[in-house]
Amino acid sequence: MDWTALALSLRLAGWTVAILFPVAILMGRFLAYRNFRGKGLVEALVMLPLVLPPTVLGFYLLVLLGRNSPVGQWWQSLFGSQLVFSFEGLVVVSVIANLPFAIQPAQRGFEAVAVEIRDAARCCGMSPWRSLWQVELPLAWPGLMTAMVLTFAHTLGEFGVVLMVGGAIPGETRTIAIAIYDRVQGFDDRSAAIMSATLVAISLSTIAVTFWLSARVGRRLS
Amino acid sequence: MTLAVMARALGPIPLDVAFRVAPGELLALVGHSGSGKTTLLRIIAGLWHAETARVTVAGKVWTDTAAGVNLPTYRRRVGIVFQNYALFPHMTAIQNVTAAMDVADLAEAARILDLVNLQGLADRKPAQLSGGQQQRVALARALARKPQALLLDEPFSAVDRATREKLYAEIIALRQHLAMPVVLVTHDMNEAQLLADRMVVIAAGQLVRDGTAAQVMADPAALRALGIREVAVMLPAVVTAHAADGLTRLETAAGPLFLPGVTGPPGTRVKVRIMAHDVILSRARPEGLSAQNILAGTIARIVMGQGPAVMVYVDLGGQEILARITRRAADQMSLQPGDMIHAILKSMSVARDHIALTPISATGRTNDDD
Numbered sequence: 001m002d003w004t005a006l007a008l009s010l011r012l013a014g015w016t017v018a019i020l021f022p023v024a025i026l027m028g029r030f031l032a033y034r035n036f037r038g039k040g041l042v043e044a045l046v047m048l049p050l051v052l053p054p055t056v057l058g059f060y061l062l063v064l065l066g067r068n069s070p071v072g073q074w075w076q077s078l079f080g081s082q083l084v085f086s087f088e089g090l091v092v093v094s095v096i097a098n099l100p101f102a103i104q105p106a107q108r109g110f111e112a113v114a115v116e117i118r119d120a121a122r123c124c125g126m127s128p129w130r131s132l133w134q135v136e137l138p139l140a141w142p143g144l145m146t147a148m149v150l151t152f153a154h155t156l157g158e159f160g161v162v163l164m165v166g167g168a169i170p171g172e173t174r175t176i177a178i179a180i181y182d183r184v185q186g187f188d189d190r191s192a193a194i195m196s197a198t199l200v201a202i203s204l205s206t207i208a209v210t211f212w213l214s215a216r217v218g219r220r221l222s
Numbered sequence: 223m224t225l226a227v228m229a230r231a232l233g234p235i236p237l238d239v240a241f242r243v244a245p246g247e248l249l250a251l252v253g254h255s256g257s258g259k260t261t262l263l264r265i266i267a268g269l270w271h272a273e274t275a276r277v278t279v280a281g282k283v284w285t286d287t288a289a290g291v292n293l294p295t296y297r298r299r300v301g302i303v304f305q306n307y308a309l310f311p312h313m314t315a316i317q318n319v320t321a322a323m324d325v326a327d328l329a330e331a332a333r334i335l336d337l338v339n340l341q342g343l344a345d346r347k348p349a350q351l352s353g354g355q356q357q358r359v360a361l362a363r364a365l366a367r368k369p370q371a372l373l374l375d376e377p378f379s380a381v382d383r384a385t386r387e388k389l390y391a392e393i394i395a396l397r398q399h400l401a402m403p404v405v406l407v408t409h410d411m412n413e414a415q416l417l418a419d420r421m422v423v424i425a426a427g428q429l430v431r432d433g434t435a436a437q438v439m440a441d442p443a444a445l446r447a448l449g450i451r452e453v454a455v456m457l458p459a460v461v462t463a464h465a466a467d468g469l470t471r472l473e474t475a476a477g478p479l480f481l482p483g484v485t486g487p488p489g490t491r492v493k494v495r496i497m498a499h500d501v502i503l504s505r506a507r508p509e510g511l512s513a514q515n516i517l518a519g520t521i522a523r524i525v526m527g528q529g530p531a532v533m534v535y536v537d538l539g540g541q542e543i544l545a546r547i548t549r550r551a552a553d554q555m556s557l558q559p560g561d562m563i564h565a566i567l568k569s570m571s572v573a574r575d576h577i578a579l580t581p582i583s584a585t586g587r588t589n590d591d592d
Contacts, residue, residue: 116308119269122295123302124322125367131296134321138312 005179013155020102028106054160109143225403231272237427243403250418258427301364309348316344354385411452453498476517476538495576501545
């Protein structure tokens, strides 16, 4: 059992969720309430990481963030280390790879808040900010929670993109999914089985807790 | 605290309307669906922006496209009861009410819930309330905003007839607490006649008539816009006795009326809505007729329509009622203004919800304009 890899994966998933939570609220709300020219294109771009092979996504991110790219050089000048093949780089690619898992359910959640309810909030004297906190977030909560759980679970299992951009540096970029692959390559089936089972248990319990919480929210609303 | 509204727009519904509502006055915006009534409410609330609009309340400018003024909705002291109520489903009744307050005041919220007869239901979620109770919460929430204009958008359309009847009575009773201008949007002429002090008739976004119910009913253009089957007058009456057979005797200026389903102790002042197409006219006082109500009066005037019908305005001791009869019958009876006539009305033709307690009107306040 590679505890370091598991801890790394959980840390990566935690950071990804923490960064994507406000992004999901802003983007999901924007896409749910606004109609603008090119909305379809934006939605397609958000969904793209979902349909691209992880290797393709990983390749482009490697090019985008690599040592010779403007982003990579900027990072290098700022922190004195390269962005790819580091934990920070993994967080960046994980955030991008998880955009559809975070934004799509959040958008559905905000779309579930009827326009009359939002109008009523404004007529109750609520500023946009107060309306978000008191009315929209509580009502869009099931969608937001789904978004965060999907993001968390998907990050734990992400393999292709992580391998392309992070490699398998122990304690830095070797996540549990990569570690399992390594053990299978090294004919250590027993360790691979234990780690796989651990990952299944964590993912399953996360989703079960979400479903239970969603049902509670559902009861609260009806 | 007068509300003055002017709006002109090209689309989606072409609009060209201007009207004023005095403090304490209840104005009904009537017209068919798609005539632009709800759009006008949304313009007042700042939820919709017309090309040209000016909305002022109590001398304060909420919207003025000419001057580039457009106060955001949440800065306007406006209370709205939406057609489907739009209550916050995750909040209890009392939380819905406090949500509309600048500073949550539970005691005040409880007082407002009492005012709309929701005692004991403060902790229920909207989904646990009946349609009528939800409407009351929506009204309480609108009042909690301390609005300078109260807007009611078809607030009775989503409840059953019996509940609607009860809610009408409650709104009428509540009127004495309402010092602000009230605008009621409805397509239901009965509702407008029962509840409103004045009506603005709108057809295809254009103002057809602005006046009292009697003035609207005397205007052929307004009648065309409303639909001729809706023509009716409100006859004031006083409850005098309830008979054992379920009929109630009401005294009117032209004699007694016997109607079913009237509540209220003797002495209660009511208004009875008499539909023009339910009234039969007779020169002689008929004998051996099943109809219980025969009121004697004189013909005030006869208005020809375009179709086979004429509208006869009958003066019953100072109160006019309308009878819609065929042109052929009017010719055969050779009816002329000034003729003595008997208006006959079946007791059963007056629907229960066409009788309302007289509003304790706030008209005393309507004159002290801002």
